[in-house]
Amino acid sequence: MGQIEQAITHPTAEELVARAQAMVPWLREQAEAVEETRSVPASTIEAFRDAGFFRILQPTRWGGYAMSPEVLYRVLMELGRGCPSSAWNMMILGIHQWEFGSLDVRAGDELWAEDSTILVASSYAPCAKVRKVEGGWMISGQWPTSSGSEHAAGGAFLGGRVLDEQGKPVDMRAFLVRREDYELIDDWYAVGLAGTGSRSLRLLGDTFVPEHRSHSIVDYQLGDGVASYRLPFNQIFFGAVSSVIVGFANGMVDLFVEHMVPRQNIFVPGAPAQNPFVQEKLGNAVLLIRSARARILQDIQESMGYAERGQAVPLNQRVHYFLDGQGVARDCFSAGHMIFKKSSARGVFLKNPLQRQLRALLVGANHITQNEDDTSAMLGAFLLGQGLPPGVFELPAIP
Structure with missing residues (x-):
């Protein structure tokens, strides 16, 4: 296989x-x-x-x-x-x-030697204690929120910072460990996305990871082969998170329309669907969601164009793409909250799926890939000639 x-x-x-x-x-x-x-x-x-x-x-x-x-x-x-x-x-x-x-x-x-359908989980938070050894790395530690880990028989990618002799970070890497090397801690009790099974993951002790099962999350290398594998790790992973959040928001629109079309007002004649304020909120919510969706797809299409021409995605573009993706949850949560408020008291009941979609948006918006505040400042500083923080788009310079 x-x-x-x-x-x-x-x-x-x-x-x-x-x-x-x-x-x-x-x-x-x-x-x-x-x-x-x-x-x-x-x-x-x-x-x-x-x-x-x-x-x-x-x-x-x-x-x-x-x-x-x-x-x-x-x-x-x-x-x-x-x-x-x-x-x-x-x-x-x-x-x-x-x-x-x-x-x-x-x-x-x-x-995938025996079964090419085996799945792998992850937690990229840099929680590992990392030590370089002959042939690879020795790591240990505990990581939070490994979503879907109960379905991942193939192990997990775990994050960790590599430090120099003075304790300064020189790289951030992912390490692929085997399933038998860790235990799962059932501690995922969350306000939304409660079903993801995002448990903490703890290595059973010092764990050896061969060099070929590790890669830098920061160091973007063009590489050979198929174009889709020539793209930056952060953009691909962050884009996936942003994409599923767009789905949550569109699910809210679906449910809101179904909720509103048959409704009748209680205190005044007519239907909420005829209310211009309801119409305006829905229209503007859809605009926010479509704009977020368009950014994600345009960015990946542009990036694939570079990769197919055998070119690295330029740094200037990568910084812009970073903000494009990290602003998705802000826009989608704003859209979801906008229409949820117009669902009135009916929307707050747990039997109404609108609130589940909104809670999913709330949790998705707290994901590290959706930190649009810091990223906006990062892009602004970059455009103003102030440079970029080390270790985000490129490895820190070695003196």
Whole structure:
């Protein structure tokens, strides 16, 4: 299985997006149970697997489609309309296949030698204690919020800072550890996305990670091979988070329209759907969501253009893309809250799925990839000639 290189017949982007759209009613039906059980059922992960979603970014060497990240983004934008927690798991468990496209092939050969459908989880927070040793790295530690980890038999990518002899950071890396090397701590009790199973992960002790199972999160290298694997890690991962958040917001629009169209006012004649303030809020909410969606797709299309020409994505563009993606949750949460307020008292009941979508937006907006305040200042400083913080887009300079 590890040596699959032949041409693989796979569905088109439109077929994959259509499959995601067809799942939305089914996902919406199970969303409440997913929250109550605090877990996405294995049957949902299997449905995503059968639909080919986990193959979208997987290299052809291991049976994948090696498609542009744009395809996964569009799929996530649909799935998020139905069950936020399930879509979030798909996002996290589906993005790592891209990571293997820029790793030493030995990592993928080891993981998928017997079964190319095995999934990998992650927690990129730089929590590892890291020590360079012969042939690789020795790491230890505990990491928070590893979403979908109960479905990841293949292990997890874990983040850690590499320090020099003076204790100064010189790199931030991801380390792929095996499932048998860690335990999961059932501590995910959250106001939204409760079903993602985002448990803490703790290594059982000092753990050796071979060099070929690690990569720099900061050091952007163009590399050879398929164009989609020539893109910056941060942009691809951050873009996936932003995409699923767009799905949450569009799910709120779907539900709001269904909620409002048949309603009648209690105190005055007429229907809320005829109220110009309701109409205005809905229209402006859709504008915010569509604008966020357009940014994500335009950025990845432009980036793929560079990669297909064998060029690195320019730093100037990467800084702009960073803000484009990190501003998505701000816009989508604003849109969601705007229309939620117009749902009146009916919207606050737990049986009304509108509040679940809004809570998902709230939690998604707190994700580190959605920190638009700091990123806005970063872009502003860059445009004003003040430079960029070390270790965000490039490795810190070594004196």
